[in-house]
Amino acid sequence: MYPFKGDEDYPRDQWYVAGWQNEIGRSLKARTILGEPIVLYRTAEGLPVAMNARCPHRGFPLSRGDLIGDAIQCGYHGFTFGASGQCIRIPSQAEIPKNYRSRTYPVAERWHFLWIWMGNGDLADPNLIPDPMSDIVDHANWCVTVGGVEELKGRYQLLHDNLLDLSHITFLHADTIGSPRVAATPVSIETLHDRIIANRLVEGEHLEHSGLGKAMSIKGPVDRKQSQQFFPPSLHTTGAEFVSSSRGGVDPGRSFGTLRVFHGVTPCTPTTTHYFWGFARNFAAADQAINENVRQVIMNTIAQDKAGIEAVEAMLSNYGNPSREISAKVDRVAMQGRRYVQDQIRAERRPRMA
Secondary structure (H helix, E strand, O other): OOOOOOOOOOOOOOOOEEEEEEOOOOOOOOEEEEEEEEEEEEOOOOOOEEEEEEEOOOOOEEHHHHEEEOOEEEEEEEOOOOOOOOOEEOEEEEOOOOEEEEOOOOOEEEEEEEEEEOOOHHHOOOOHHOOOOOOOOHHHHEEEEEEEEEEEEOHHHHHHHHHHHHHHHHHOOOOOOOOOOOOOOEEEEEEEOOOOEEEEEEEEOOOOHHHHHOOOOOOEEEEEEEEEEOOOOOEEEEEEEEEEEOOOOOOOOOOEEEEEEEEEEEEEEEEEEEEEEEEEOOOOOHHHHHHHHHHHHHHHHHHHHOOOOHHHHHEEEEEEEOOOOOOOOOHHHHHHHHHHHHHHHHHHHHHHOO
């Protein structure tokens, strides 16, 4: 599956965002993840449950059933499954075979996300879940905003490509977060065992008339200290600190603040994606009006990304995979991201192919 070879789609022995913590409660929530139907809910004690939503009796979606206590009663024939997935009631008979069950999946709550492990449950180590704020030392000065989830009509790797090549903000996001200087500024890259880090310093930007510049009350030219991290295959952080520039800034060296955006990337089907987003900032933390302005800028930016990604997916759907794809030096971050995810897929397949 483009951009990978053959039928390679997505790694399964990994943690993915199943939802925001505040999305999941005492009602049944349906969500397709890695091509599988999942139903999410919380027990009476507040513990999250993720269960395969296809009733093993006749395939009715359990998400359209009823939550009775901590169990799901199928809305078709009344078969009932406990939070462990075990069938605990068949209305037409007393005996219940032990192998009558619906698969459940390991879940964990970290940061503001509910995470799910879709592969081999024996490998599901919550310590592998990335922390998008792990490098922040002054947490008390930051405010975090839970954003939302966008449903993209595009494969997840297109979103990875988008987030890993931020030169596009000069063009796709010219009126929201971009400036002419970003695309022309070199990017540095560092690859660690669990992440890819990329940085660029964009000097002397004029952002006063952009959506972000207005939301952050930026005055005069600034230096954008752009930083991003990719935790393959499911989480990105992007953002920057904006500092009054030594090249004619109104107060050289003064920081207007740092904005960090979180991007949870969860494949829905081979050609659709759940895009979870939120943000954190360390300026005017208590000012809700500023927070709403920043939120609106991010929402507008994501809408632009969504349109761009869906346009690329439409080209793939209508005309097939490109016969040739060219890349520039700036694409090395995205290409490294592709290799990282492809290596994860192939590592899982190796034992089965041996």
